[in-house]
Amino acid sequence: MFTKTLLREEGRKRRSAIGKKRREEAAQTLFEKFKSTREMFLSFSPLPEEIDLSKLNAFLAKQKRLILPKADSEKLLLFHIENPEQQLKRSKWNLLEPIPEKCKKALFAEIQIILIPGLIFDQKFHRIGYGGGFYDRLLSNLVNARKIGVGFKEQLLEDLIPIKPHDQALDELLLL
Numbered sequence: 001m002f003t004k005t006l007l008r009e010e011g012r013k014r015r016s017a018i019g020k021k022r023r024e025e026a027a028q029t030l031f032e033k034f035k036s037t038r039e040m041f042l043s044f045s046p047l048p049e050e051i052d053l054s055k056l057n058a059f060l061a062k063q064k065r066l067i068l069p070k071a072d073s074e075k076l077l078l079f080h081i082e083n084p085e086q087q088l089k090r091s092k093w094n095l096l097e098p099i100p101e102k103c104k105k106a107l108f109a110e111i112q113i114i115l116i117p118g119l120i121f122d123q124k125f126h127r128i129g130y131g132g133g134f135y136d137r138l139l140s141n142l143v144n145a146r147k148i149g150v151g152f153k154e155q156l157l158e159d160l161i162p163i164k165p166h167d168q169a170l171d172e173l174l175l176l
Contacts (some may be wrong), residue, residue, distance in 0.1 A: 007128050007161060011119030014154045015049045026152055026176035027052040033174065035059060039112035042067045042078060042145070045088070045096040050117050051151050051176070058084060067106040070097040076138050078111075079103035090133070111145040114138075116170060121149050125170040126161045139168035147171045 002010075006039050034056060041060050045068060046053050051069070060066035061081045069076035071091065079098035081087050088096040116135055118127035127149050129135055139147060147170045156175050 002159065002162070004128055004131070004162065007157070008119050008131070010157075011128065015119070018154055019151055022152070023052065027055060029176045030150060030174065031056045031059070034113075037113070038065075039146075040065050040067065040110050040137065042069065042106070042111045042114040042118050042142075044069065044115060044131055046117065047093075047095065053150075057081075067111060068096075068098050069134075070100065071134060073134075074134075074137070076134050078106040078108075080106050084091060098120045108141050109144070111142055112176060113148060114142060115148055115150050117150060118149055118155065120155050120157050120161065121142045121151065121170075121173050121175065122157045122159070122161045124160060125149065126163055127170060128161055128165060133166070136166055139170075140166075147176070149173045151175050158176070 030051060030053070030134070035069055043053055043057050043060065044064060055068055061084050064082055066081045068081050069078055079100065079104055081098060081163050086098070089099055091097045116127065118129050120125045149170045153175045156173070
C-alpha cells in the first residue's frame with residue numbers, strides 16, 4: 001500500500017517527465033473543451049508543472065466567468081477576475097492570486113464548474129494534492145458545482161488512492 005507521501009513523489013515524477021509539445025497540446029485541448037460553455041468557473045493559477053490554464057483563464061476573465069482562489073491560512077478565498085493583469089499578483093508559492101482590494105468576492109452558489117489540480121488521481125475520482133487540504137475543505141462547501149480534476153493522463157494511478165473521511169471525491173476527471 002502506498003502512502004500519500006510516496007504517491008505525491010510519484011505524481012511529481014510523472015508530471016515532470018511530460019514533454020513541452022504534450023503540455024501545449026493538453027492545454028489547447030482543455031481550452032477547446034470549455035470555450036463554448038457558458039457556466040461560471042472556479043479555476044486555478046497553475047504551477048509550472050501543472051496543465052497550463054492561462055489561455056482558458058484569460059478567455060473566461062474576458063467573458064466575466066472566472067473565479068480564482070487565494071489561499072488564506074487554512075482556506076481558499078474566492079474572487080471574480082475580469083482583468084488578470086490588474087487583479088492578480090504572484091504569491092509566496094509563485095502562483096498568480098487575486099488582490100482582494102481589486103476584486104469582488106465570489107459566492108459558493110455562483111460556481112457551476114470547478115477545475116481542480118492534483119498531483120495524482122485514481123479511477124474513483126479521488127486526488128492527492130499538495131497536502132494542505134485547501135481543496136478538500138472547499139469542495140465540501142460546493143455541493144452544486146461540477147467538480148472536475150484536470151491534469152495529464154500520466155497522472156492517473158492504476159491503483160486506488162488511500163482516502164480518509166475528509167477527502168472529497170470529484171465528479172469527473174479530464175486528464176489529457
